[in-house]
Amino acid sequence: MADQPSDTDSVHRVVTSGQAVPELNLRHVRAVIIAAQENTLSAAALAVDLSQPALTQGVATIETKLAVRIFERLPHGLRLTREGEKIVIRFRRALDYLGDGMKSSTGISRRQNRTENHLTLVQVKALLLLSETGSIAAAARMGDLSKPAILRPLKALEMLSQIELLEKNGRILTLSRAGHRMARKFRLGINELIIACREATCQADHISIGAMALARSMLLPVALAELARTAPLARMNVVDGSARELFSALRNGVLDLVIGALRDEAPPELRQELLLRDRIAVIGRVAHPLAGRRPSLEDLAQYPWIVGPHTSYLLERWQQIFDRASIERPKAPIQCASVTTIRGVLTRSDFLTLLSRDQIAIEMATGLLAPIESEIPDTIRTIGVFTRKDWLPSALQERFLTQLRITAKTLHTERS
Secondary structure (H helix, E strand, O other), X not given: OOOOOOOOOOOOOOEEOOEEOOOOOHHHHHHHHHHHHHOOHHHHHHXXXXXXXXHHHHXXXXXXXXXXXXXXXXXXEEEEOHHHHHHHHHHXXXXXXXXXXXXXXXXXXXXXXXXXXXXXXXXXXXXXXXXXXXXXXXXXXXXXXXHHHHHHHHHHHHHHHOOOXXXXXXXXXXXXXXXXXHHHHHHHHHHHHXXXXXXXXXXXXEEEEEEOHHHOOOHHHHXXXXXHHHOOOOEEEEEEOOHHHHHHHHHOOOOOEEEEEOOOOOOOOEEEEEEEEEEEEEEEEOOOOOOOOOOOHHHHOOOOEEEOOOOXXXXXXXXXXXXXXXXXXXXXXXXXXXXXXXXXXXXXXXXXXXXXXXXXXXXXXXXXXXXXXXOOOOXXXXXXXXXXXXXXXXXXXXXXXXXXXXXXXXXXXXXX
């Protein structure tokens, strides 16, 4: 079989999680893994159906792009360098994800041979572009390509995987559910290649963090500030959202970790780690009519409330407080997840809400808001970090996790 054309001939750039995809030939990546296992390029060349000179050049190209030596050439074979060992771990994880993606449909690939061995980066990028944009036209615009340059590799990927990736939504071609499942695995695989390249070339590392409301007041800002001080070249992307949105982005590889309120059980495919216990209290303005008293539930029910959005913990907790006491729920004309908006309403009205004391620390210090001591005891809410079960953090990501733990411990000590 003739050597395949470069993976960069058609789709030259795509972005996943805000990062450019490294231009690595997947065939050569696969050969590096085999060469590391067999300690010889000849076995790798045979396995990927390339001539040994072509493979030698391909491996040299990867080493040049990564600016490191992967192998030491010995008289009787190859030996991985220390940097090469780390790269091969990432390469293997990348290809495992890509291989899983080729089988991600409920109608797992009907071909019995390892079709992922023939997958190209062009096809991966085309699928990710379509996944991120929603249509062939939008994918072409994002990639600065023609529509055929997006459609051709997608059709080739359909033939290779024997999975229907495209479907018509009116007159627009978009991804099928099976296509989205494949894109999810492909994105995780590409993330591994990105980390491999960044670590090998000592580039500024990147971390994408999902933040639920309860993590945004103290824990996350303190940890981010410390990481920025100790790793000034690091790039940190923080995304706010609901638990459902953030967990989906975490599973899809768009986020590296999520910080927020822990669940009774970890969500599917994720693990959770306790960092801090937070106190949820009834909050109102300092001059609220109930301030300085110890109001009953009936008293609290006489005032309007701001409650959390549908399915949120704070909404469920608010409902439980009154339902368990068989008291009619008070009026709650405002549902809101924005702490900034909530604080603005509270300071200008007699509304009440449930919030973390940490979330109003500044307003408490400046005499604008205060906890309303009542028959309702403070609710302890556990705050922690969510990660994928199969996640292997980069050096920066591991460093940030460590900083989160240190920050949580410090905050706990300060409260005690």
